[in-house]
Amino acid sequence: MRLGVIALCLGAGLLVAGCGKSDNSGGVTIAGKGGNVTVSGNGAHMTMKSDDGKTTVEVNSNGIANVAMPDFAPLYPGATVQSTVSSAGKGAMVVFNTAAAPADIIAFYKQKSAAAGLAETLNANEGAAMMFVAGKDKKTVQVVASKSGSGTQVQLIWATGG
DSSP states (O other): OHHHHHHHHHHHHHHHHTTTEEEETTEEEEOOTTOOEEEEEOSSEEEEEETTSSOEEEEESSSOTTOOOOTTSOOOTTOEEEEEEEETTTEEEEEEEESSOHHHHHHHHHHHHHHTTOEEEEEEEOSSEEEEEEEETTEEEEEEEEEETTEEEEEEEEEOOO
């Protein structure tokens, strides 16, 4: 009798926890006012997709995954990607480490953004950290390079406005 009550309580708890959610190819679908969002992933990668297919966000902690980087914000040569967050070709944030100095990283992205016609809007040097921002129309790039141990940690954020 006691086991039956425990099983009934566990079953009811699972039903309540699953309200508004359904399994979808290894993911969970969450109902919302403006539509549903499906979330799936594992310990190193997560994908969130809208029902209409217009919005996809990927979060990775194990490399670059599916991020298609634009010519004005390519991955720095020799970089080791730590994590990425991307939104279906509209923009991304990539965190990486490199042995290069912060000044070399900023110079690289200044050259790439200028070649793509983006105008510099911010250039800051705070000693161990440097920041660069450029943009034109709906394209933007932001780079923060900070000295970290024997190398540099970089946050590269870009958007195409698309």
